[in-house]
Amino acid sequence: MYPPRFRYEAPRSLREAITLLQEGGGEAKILAGGQSLIPMLKLRFASPGMLVDINNLPGLDHLTRDGDGTIRIGALCRHEHIERSELITEHQPTIAAAAPLVADPIVRTRGTFVGSVCHADPQGDWAACMIALDGAIVAEGPGGRRSIAARDFVTGPFQNVLASDEIAVEAVIPPPQGEARGGYLKLERRIGDFATAAVAVAVDLRGDQVTRAGIALVGVGGTTIDARDAADALVGSPLSSDAIERAAELAAEAAQPRSDHRGSASYKRHIVRTFTSRILTQIDRSTQKAA
Numbered sequence: 001m002y003p004p005r006f007r008y009e010a011p012r013s014l015r016e017a018i019t020l021l022q023e024g025g026g027e028a029k030i031l032a033g034g035q036s037l038i039p040m041l042k043l044r045f046a047s048p049g050m051l052v053d054i055n056n057l058p059g060l061d062h063l064t065r066d067g068d069g070t071i072r073i074g075a076l077c078r079h080e081h082i083e084r085s086e087l088i089t090e091h092q093p094t095i096a097a098a099a100p101l102v103a104d105p106i107v108r109t110r111g112t113f114v115g116s117v118c119h120a121d122p123q124g125d126w127a128a129c130m131i132a133l134d135g136a137i138v139a140e141g142p143g144g145r146r147s148i149a150a151r152d153f154v155t156g157p158f159q160n161v162l163a164s165d166e167i168a169v170e171a172v173i174p175p176p177q178g179e180a181r182g183g184y185l186k187l188e189r190r191i192g193d194f195a196t197a198a199v200a201v202a203v204d205l206r207g208d209q210v211t212r213a214g215i216a217l218v219g220v221g222g223t224t225i226d227a228r229d230a231a232d233a234l235v236g237s238p239l240s241s242d243a244i245e246r247a248a249e250l251a252a253e254a255a256q257p258r259s260d261h262r263g264s265a266s267y268k269r270h271i272v273r274t275f276t277s278r279i280l281t282q283i284d285r286s287t288q289k290a291a
């Protein structure tokens, strides 16, 4: 199917883009990698009056690490760039584990990390990583910049807190409180598919003590689920098999899966428990090996 007619604009500055979004008054949509928006237009799930293509905006394709360890991912940083980044391999294990599992190589060359978080698909991989890592989205609008915690960013399936004239300019991952450890496991029916269920885990360790933890779940609820109780149960003590099993149980309890063509609710809950336990056990084993 062809998309409905729309006005197309390709501004050259952030200011111009924001002005166009204001002009669009809620009828304009931002186009980044187009890997979610274009299919939605073609299926006529969306029919915006204007597309504001941000691909010509300068200074938004960065992937950097500040002196204090903060990682910044610009709005035009593609999945592929993240997948191939030594900075990510070296410093951010949760993101490194998820990167090769997002969609397929063709989608990864165009799709953006920030666009994926903005799209707020309950089965999107990056929003879960951002929540597990206590990340934030920085948005710019007519009133200036603001930072929104990832866990407050998504308000429902395919919905976020951004005003219609705001652009998400970067994703920010705060520095770890100690050594950053983590992982991402995803069950997919075939390579390149969205998750039947997936789990993102981020754990900061000082010595053998967990100083901070985040666990987020994909595909087992109407939005990405922040399994806060499961993560909190890990903080302040070493990773032990008891602590791991308790966190896995709490993560499974936090899931709100529904039975569908991808699997039954009880199967998906079982996957959440198994993946949480598996990632934490891998972290524990590699920590013991290194000690």
Ligand SMILES: Cc1cc2nc3c(=O)[nH]c(=O)nc-3n(C[C@H](O)[C@H](O)[C@H](O)COP(=O)(O)OP(=O)(O)OC[C@H]3O[C@@H](n4cnc5c(N)ncnc54)[C@H](O)[C@@H]3O)c2cc1C
Binding pocket: 029, 030, 031, 032, 033, 034, 035, 036, 037, 038, 039, 075, 101, 102, 103, 104, 107, 110, 111, 112, 113, 114, 115, 116, 117, 118, 119, 123, 124, 125, 126, 162, 166, 167, 168, 169, 192, 193, 194, 195
């Ligand atoms: C075949 C296929 C398989 C896929 N599989 C997966 C998968 O397994 N896991 C997964 O996570 N994703 C998957 N995706 C989605 C893909 O990762 C998209 O790239 C991503 O969801 C959106 O990024 P984008 O840059 O393409 O955004 P676009 O499609 O350009 O935009 C998506 C939405 O976000 C908004 N938006 C984009 N950028 C901004 C911004 N900077 N500020 C404010 N709003 C913005 C747009 O207005 C639009 O509403 C798949 C897509 C396809 C086509």
